[in-house]
Amino acid sequence: MSYAVAVRALCEFTAKEGDLDLRFTPAPTAAEGMAGHSTVVGRRGAGYVAEMPLAGAYPGLLVSGRADGYDPAQNLLEEIKTHRGDVARIPANHRLLHWAQVKVYGWLLCDGLGLEEIDLAVVYFNVLSQKETVFRERFAAIELRTFFELQCARFVAWAEQETAHRLARNASLERLRFPYPSFRRGQRQLAEAVYRAARDGDFLLTQATTGIGKTLATLFPQLKAFPGQGLDRLFFLTAKTPGRRLALDALASLREQEQNMPLRVLEHVARDKACEYPDKACHGDSCPLAKGFYDRLPAARAAALEQRWLTQEAVREVALAHQVCPYYLSQELCRWSDVVVGDYNYYFDMTALLHGLTVVNGWKVTLLVDEAHNLIDRARGMYSAELDQAEFNALRKVAPAGLKSVLERVGRHWNQLHRDQEVPYQIYPTIADLFIAALQKAVSAITDHLTDQPEGNQAALLRFYLDAMLFCRLAEAFGPHSLFDITRHDTRSLSTLCLRNIVPARFLAERFANAHSATLFSATLSPGHYHADLLGLPRDWQWLEVQSPFSAEQLRVQALANLSTRYQHRETSLAPITDLMARQFHQQPGNYLAFFSSYAYLEQALDNFRRAHPGIPVWAQSRSMNEAERQDFLDRFTEHSRGVGFAVLGGAFGEGIDLPGKRLIGAFIATLGLPQVNPVNEEVKARMQQMFGNGYDYAYLYPGLQKVVQAAGRVIRTTSDQGVVYLLDDRFTRREVRQLLPSWWQVERAIHTLQKPGA
Numbered sequence: 001m002s003y004a005v006a007v008r009a010l011c012e013f014t015a016k017e018g019d020l021d022l023r024f025t026p027a028p029t030a031a032e033g034m035a036g037h038s039t040v041v042g043r044r045g046a047g048y049v050a051e052m053p054l055a056g057a058y059p060g061l062l063v064s065g066r067a068d069g070y071d072p073a074q075n076l077l078e079e080i081k082t083h084r085g086d087v088a089r090i091p092a093n094h095r096l097l098h099w100a101q102v103k104v105y106g107w108l109l110c111d112g113l114g115l116e117e118i119d120l121a122v123v124y125f126n127v128l129s130q131k132e133t134v135f136r137e138r139f140a141a142i143e144l145r146t147f148f149e150l151q152c153a154r155f156v157a158w159a160e161q162e163t164a165h166r167l168a169r170n171a172s173l174e175r176l177r178f179p180y181p182s183f184r185r186g187q188r189q190l191a192e193a194v195y196r197a198a199r200d201g202d203f204l205l206t207q208a209t210t211g212i213g214k215t216l217a218t219l220f221p222q223l224k225a226f227p228g229q230g231l232d233r234l235f236f237l238t239a240k241t242p243g244r245r246l247a248l249d250a251l252a253s254l255r256e257q258e259q260n261m262p263l264r265v266l267e268h269v270a271r272d273k274a275c276e277y278p279d280k281a282c283h284g285d286s287c288p289l290a291k292g293f294y295d296r297l298p299a300a301r302a303a304a305l306e307q308r309w310l311t312q313e314a315v316r317e318v319a320l321a322h323q324v325c326p327y328y329l330s331q332e333l334c335r336w337s338d339v340v341v342g343d344y345n346y347y348f349d350m351t352a353l354l355h356g357l358t359v360v361n362g363w364k365v366t367l368l369v370d371e372a373h374n375l376i377d378r379a380r381g382m383y384s385a386e387l388d389q390a391e392f393n394a395l396r397k398v399a400p401a402g403l404k405s406v407l408e409r410v411g412r413h414w415n416q417l418h419r420d421q422e423v424p425y426q427i428y429p430t431i432a433d434l435f436i437a438a439l440q441k442a443v444s445a446i447t448d449h450l451t452d453q454p455e456g457n458q459a460a461l462l463r464f465y466l467d468a469m470l471f472c473r474l475a476e477a478f479g480p481h482s483l484f485d486i487t488r489h490d491t492r493s494l495s496t497l498c499l500r501n502i503v504p505a506r507f508l509a510e511r512f513a514n515a516h517s518a519t520l521f522s523a524t525l526s527p528g529h530y531h532a533d534l535l536g537l538p539r540d541w542q543w544l545e546v547q548s549p550f551s552a553e554q555l556r557v558q559a560l561a562n563l564s565t566r567y568q569h570r571e572t573s574l575a576p577i578t579d580l581m582a583r584q585f586h587q588q589p590g591n592y593l594a595f596f597s598s599y600a601y602l603e604q605a606l607d608n609f610r611r612a613h614p615g616i617p618v619w620a621q622s623r624s625m626n627e628a629e630r631q632d633f634l635d636r637f638t639e640h641s642r643g644v645g646f647a648v649l650g651g652a653f654g655e656g657i658d659l660p661g662k663r664l665i666g667a668f669i670a671t672l673g674l675p676q677v678n679p680v681n682e683e684v685k686a687r688m689q690q691m692f693g694n695g696y697d698y699a700y701l702y703p704g705l706q707k708v709v710q711a712a713g714r715v716i717r718t719t720s721d722q723g724v725v726y727l728l729d730d731r732f733t734r735r736e737v738r739q740l741l742p743s744w745w746q747v748e749r750a751i752h753t754l755q756k757p758g759a
């Protein structure tokens with residue numbers, strides 16, 4: 001087997017040494033970098049050869065690239081690097097890498113021209129001062145050859161190991177069998193559709209209820225498709241931690257079939273969850289696990305990949321055994337793992353690691369997006385930015401003297417933005433150019449400041465700098481997919497500016513386009529076009545509604561035709577809701593959940609219920625419950641307990657909780673879950689109307705009903721569960737609303753008659 005590699009990639013893999021150093025160092029922009037190279041080349045004399053193509057061979061490996069410049073008159077080969085600030089602050093491991101590159105080019109040139117020796121130089125060009133700092137040294141060709149061969153030998157050994165791994169992995173996946181004797185109802189249908197999507201490079205939206213084993217039914221066919229499709233990587237992307245756990249459990253059950261199955265599975269978690277020294281900074285002078293990180297990385301990487309099953313705990317163990325940072329080891333392992341299980345943001349965010357690696361390496365990847373109904377809101381957050389004027393003014397007071405004038409200018413333009421705003425909240429069609437220009441100037445002034453003085457800066461300055469950079473970046477991409485809004489605070493002299501993304505399709509489309517295929521699955525993805533439009537799926541996306549394993553006999557669903565939970569009817573709705581809940585409880589004592597649209601409504605209903613039915617046990621969700629309190633709430637639902645838990649629709653208990661059997665036998669849903677009518681949502685409606693011709697449904701109805709179906713989905717969790725769901729609003733009897741409810745439900749239209757007191 002013969003391999004080919006670019007000089008840069010070769011050196012990055014084999015010649016990285018020293019500390020991990022994540023200290024903020026302002027780097028030149030891509031445009032500044034290119035301009036810097038041209039300036040240096042322009043200063044060289046006639047006969048200077050820029051961008052010199054070079055190539056050479058080592059047994060089993062072809063190495064090629066373009067050296068920045070060669071001066072035949074001086075027999076001098078140069079590698080040009082642009083930078084900002086003091087050369088002394090270029091991290092040592094970067095400098096070693098630069099030397100490794102120029103040495104490899106040096107050998108390729110000596111070999112090509114038959115030279116005995118050569119002068120090599122790394123030229124650091126400061127993009128601000130335009131000054132060059134040159135490090136020059138003479139090398140004998142034989143010395144360079146030894147260096148080159150060492151790098152190549154390391155690379156070839158690794159590449160051979162990777163090729164062998166891939167062959168073994170694919171052979172093992174060919175043998176892979178479904179881990180149970182038979183598929184559950186709906187599971188085979190889902191597995192076949194996912195396989196077809198992975199095989200044909202399709203983008204599949206699939207709605208499937210809980211209880212069919214979705215995670216296994218999506219992972220198994222994706223893995224089966226690996227060998228035939230020549231797939232490189234599978235990313236299983238989740239919204240929350242429980243999804244990650246389910247994926248790992250399913251993968252573990254697949255791996256059990258073969259001892260030490262050659263499939264590398266990595267659980268990649270956030271830095272704050274993996275960090276061993278949260279009070280330290282990520283560089284060798286502060287954190288012991290950053291010190292000498294690259295020196296110990298090769299052994300740690302090899303040990304980790306030997307294990308193949310790389311949960312967070314396993315990565316931590318290997319990292320600590322080799323004294324390297326677990327988080328950055330995990331980042332490195334993302335390059336070498338077949339399956340990565342991690343949060344959405346590692347693929348969909350603006351600077352997502354997995355997406356970046358996919359593009360740079362030209363990987364053929366396939367995506368599984370778990371609980372995909374969460375992706376719209378999560379992605380909106382990823383592509384929104386906010387600037388708060390109170391924080392900005394506080395920063396201005398303590399900012400270094402050299403930044404005062406640029407920040408004042410930003411402040412002046414900021415005040416202009418909201419000067420004529422009479423109402424507390426307003427959406428604007430455009431962002432004032434002058435403000436953005438002032439903000440951009442401030443960003444470059446802070447960049448220069450941080451370049452000159454990288455240490456000892458206020459956290460507020462760095463925070464504003466990052467927020468302002470993101471704001472400028474999103475302002476450049478501003479369009480109908482986002483709102484620019486200003487919220488004026490009580491004092492009226494201060495405001496918050498927000499670039500609020502409402503249709504993430506504009507940003508996510510590229511991420512989907514770079515994947516070979518994707519399956520997005522959830523119990524609530526209906527209607528498919530709503531998700532496909534907002535998420536930017538390719539035009540020919542496919543839809544599958546998986547047959548439910550549950551039957552209508554398991555769940556009695558009643559929609560109340562004579563009850564309204566509209567805001568103006570709240571007061572009058574309390575008595576019938578309370579009455580109906582108590583009646584159901586007495587008829588069939590057990591555990592129930594009651595969902596309301598807001599805490600205010602919940603508290604009113606709870607108060608009413610307690611007074612009218614003091615004998616029925618109740619417990620309620622409160623505004624800021626911590627994890628232990630949430631667990632206490634759930635622990636009240638036992639096989640033998642009885643009572644009603646009051647919760648808010650769309651909150652912590654509206655989805656993602658599992659109360660099978662008698663732990664939950666019914667739900668009352670006293671709301672359609674429609675988002676509040678406010679200026680943001682009204683503008684969202686208007687934009688959705690313009691973009692998709694369906695404003696109300698896209699802004700209100702679909703997101704609302706999704707929450708209702710999620711909440712109702714808590715009742716039936718297994719094929720032996722029995723339960724009841726009350727939909728407490730007359731709008732649930734409308735055709736267009738009922739169409740959005742699961743097709744296996746048989747919704748009865750019911751009329752509630754309030755019992756007379758004492759009856």
Ligand code: SF4
Nearest residue numbers: 275276277282287325
């Ligand atoms: S252990 Fe924490 S502080 Fe140290 S390098 Fe890792 S993430 Fe940074």
